[in-house]
Amino acid sequence: MRIFISTGEVSGDLQGSLLITALKRQAAAAGLDLEIVALGGEKMASVGATLIGNTSEIGSVGIWESLPYVLPTLQMQRRAIAYLKQNSPDLVILIDYMGPNLAIGNYIRRNLSHLRVVYYIAPQEWVWSLNSRNTNMVVGITDKLLAIFPEEARYFQQRGAKVTWVGHPLVDRVQNFPSREDARAKLGIAEDVISVALLPASRRQELKLLLPVMFQAAQVIQAKLPNVHFWIPLSLEIYRKPIEKAIQQYNLRASVVSDKTQEVIAAADLAITKSGTVNLELALLKVPQVVLYRLHPITAWIARSVLKGSIPFASPPNLVVMKPIVPEFLQEKATPENITEAALEILVNQECRNQILADYEEMRQCLGEVGVCDRAAKEILQMLPNFEH
Template sequence: MMMIEPDSDKERGNATIQAPNALPQSAPLTQHSPRPVRLFISTGEVSGDLQGSLLVQALQRQAAKRGLTLELLAMGGDRMEAAGAKLLARTSAIGSMGIFESLPFVLPTLRVQRQAKQYLQQYPPDLIVLIDYMGPNLAFCEYFPERFPDVPIVYYIAPQEWVWGDQWSWGVKLFRSDLVVRATQRILAIFPGEASYFQSKGGQVAWVGHPLLDRMQEALDRDRARLALGIPADQLTIVLLPASRQQELKYLMPVMFAAAQQLQAKLPHVHFLIPLALTKYRARIEQAIQRYGLRATVLAEPQAASSDSAATSLTLQAIAAADLAITKSGTVNLEIALLNVPQVVMYKVNSVTAWILDRVLKFSVPFVSPPNLVEMKPIVPEFLQDQATPENLVQASLALLLDSDRRQAMLAGYQSMRLALGSVGVCDRAAQEILNLVVASDKAVKEEN
């Protein structure tokens, strides 16, 4: 989901959070579980499916060390299923950003949630993990404590209210940190500011670091990525990342491709790479490539990207091989930064949505891209709504391609940002926190009986 910045450091809270440099100590187990420990994981969209798959793998690793057998139920996507989760519903393609943009997904969301609820009523979980996916998972924050009052709930990658701050409109609080704090027994934060904010609100918080640190350990560097993709060392290459949501094909892709068309006119030898977030977008993207006359190669992950590692991911290879990325705002911005590739970020929503957010809800967002959020400073250029024009994207792109000082300043910002993300071992720390809570809950139940 989109991430944005709080109005001040005070809004992020001032709690002291210990850096996640080591695994939390395991709670002791006196015997193997008589049955599999049943965990339910709820997430959605492409990024949630990725984060969920990394967590599923870590849970299995850490459970094996404890002699535990897990039954992993999930709302997610192909990656989570390939990692070993049993899907109760597929949600990787159910997601949007904005008010009117969300309307087509209301009924599909309610339908898959009903499916999950019916299954869990028959087979109750031992613990619930919510990952990102703010709207649906906030609804679960209301439902699960009532339906399963003794089942611990963990929120991993909580709603970005720590970024937005306590914004109110017409006497109504726009976001629900209070609900998250009340519903959960643990919040696993991936940003230091997130941890501080929710701890200041009374949450039981552990800062584990950002999971992409784990994933990117295996990613190819520029030379190996170019070799894998057959790109000559001297080929000027720009990667375009227009959409992981349906609405972004409508609002972002035309602007981005128009900018690419102008860049192609100015840089005759440029070639564009366009990785597909979802294979169902291929036809619309290929039609747009023809319409704008772009010299571009579309890259689709084999088997719908269900089993890719960072080393074999075509998306990450395309990013690593590129001289520049022109990209939508989202998790991919951090992947680009961790691969040390300069980037230009854009985002647009429906103009009516933007007007309501600005004029009615008085919603202000100084930053949207994760690299700028980590230390709350403008590392990468962002162009939002009316500022997201082909001309602005072209100007910013040429500056990064042709001005070595601008490029080096961004790369230096990446280095500082990386240090603030924590240390490798994030997913294992998150898994340990979750399993510790399962064991503690099981022990408490046995003592009561």
């Protein structure tokens, strides 16, 4: 049986790899030979997917920021469509990656209507839908939608999609993270050291817009807390040089590490982080965090003009329960002063920490039980023709 998966960016590659691992395990148990072909990244390739294109570095947020990626994205779409025309798979799985995946799904519906399509981790239309166009398209191209949030499941179900809520895959992923003690021992962090994770980027634009403000805040925190040490895990190795250069420039006590993201996050007393999937990982590991995000000023202006304040929050932990669990600073509010103040408050005020941890518990209830990837894999395999289970 052949499954084609399409996803993009660092987070899509991670989610794809977790799903593939579960699919292969269940297929093997059922005596099914499974071939997986994909648009994705190294993580998916490492668990057995054959890549027809690497999309992990093609990613941006915003209209202005996406311009350099228009051509590479179109080339990937064409490559996927050419593959689907020549090698009809038994099933197509779309993971997030809205623009390209809606185009691929649309092509399938018009020209390869016999193909069945599963959307796993649908675009966040339930949070910030501007009009019904994209929502209708998601519903129209999808035979089954596997939702990761209860609210997302409700939203798409009300609009006519066939939906199953499976829970959030990070619930499974954090089961394999080391304990705080083990992580600190592995990184060699002494007991009296305050460990702060700095998580600036999985995209190039984020490095440019978020790193300076994050490092300026770190500089002030370091001056006030002499026993602090900063850890920066790399999402992509290509970011090492600019980050190491900035560490010297700001004179930070900081370590840059590859392939140790789990240890860095698990060992942290606090994270200063961009908005994204990592916010949920931190919440599930009970690490307090300060979240910031900046877009290009043109994108921010367009977003404000169009959305007119309709997005209450940006970070997933706050969005899940629609309340400010963690401090988040967007655009012009993402200043070194605001970040420093919020970070120091969490580090020195036990009451503030306890409140965040209590709110994390409430949020955790909305993410489902362990076994998410297996539930998703089971739903997917049951859609294969002639699958005996």
